[in-house]
Amino acid sequence: MSQAAAIADLTQAQKIPAADLAFIQEHVQGPSAAAPGQWRDWWWVCVGGVIVFLPFVLVMAGEWSPKKAREEAEAHEQAVQAELAALQQQEEQTA
Numbered sequence: 001m002s003q004a005a006a007i008a009d010l011t012q013a014q015k016i017p018a019a020d021l022a023f024i025q026e027h028v029q030g031p032s033a034a035a036p037g038q039w040r041d042w043w044w045v046c047v048g049g050v051i052v053f054l055p056f057v058l059v060m061a062g063e064w065s066p067k068k069a070r071e072e073a074e075a076h077e078q079a080v081q082a083e084l085a086a087l088q089q090q091e092e093q094t095a
Helices: 004-014 018-034 039-059 068-095
Strands: none
Touching: none
């Protein structure tokens, strides 16, 4: 960023209406000042979530290879079609 652009940005920032500054003070800076360590608590909650999640990745169902997943899906589709054909044949015999 050039010096002229930085000066232009600072000049624009000085023109922020007082009502907007009051809103920012009330809704952004106020709550963050009231609970300065809250971000740290949430950070530890997220770390705990990752620690709990990682072992479950290893036991997730399904194929890890797209090729094996495709083969499994095709085999399932063939089994479904065979079952539907058998049901249709059974229905024709009883009709």
